[in-house]
Amino acid sequence: MAAIADVCELVARFTGALTDYDMEGLRxxxxxxxxxxxxxxxANLxxxxxxxxxxxxxxxxxxxxELRVSIDPDTLVVLELAGGRAACVGSPSLRFQARAGEKVLDHRNIRVTAVAExxxxxxxxxxxxxxxxxQEVVVEQEGDGSTAAEA
Incomplete structure (x- = not known):
């Protein structure tokens, strides 16, 4: 059970680092x-x-x-694998909010899955x-010369 709590904390640290623009935290x-x-x-991601x-x-x-990323903890599922050396993580409710210039982004219910070791x-x-x-939203990202449709 300690592994599951530790992986839930890893997910919380991930959403917190994104919200705080914390590259060291993400690293x-x-x-x-x-x-x-x-x-x-x-596609460019x-x-x-x-x-x-x-x-x-x-x-x-x-x-x-104004970046804010969150996951409803009640929807977070963590499965411990390999005797506590790995875990699968999933949630259907990641929320990604931000402003890109004048455009306000608010994407709810993004499905997220991950493997942690x-x-x-x-x-x-x-x-x-x-x-x-x-959902389909066209997003242009400066610096990579691409335009991609979110799907």
């Missing part, structure tokens, strides 16, 4: 594996490895104001996936 939460995977809600994910977080921090006395994410149901 502590993700593995440095070359095959770290992050799949966001846009399908990333492999920490350097790509770090760059995406930095672009988002530069482009977004216990390494060197700490839990870290090794995979994360966000997806939306029935």
């Amino acid at each position: 502590a939460l993700f593995a440095r594996d070359a095959d770290l995977l992050f799949y966001g809600t846009q 399908h990333l492999r490895g920490w350097p790509a994910l770090e760059s995406a977080f930095m672009r988002q921090f530069d482009a977004l104001a 216990h390494r060197d006395e700490a839990w870290v994410f090794v995979q994360m996936h966000w997806s939306t149901a029935g």
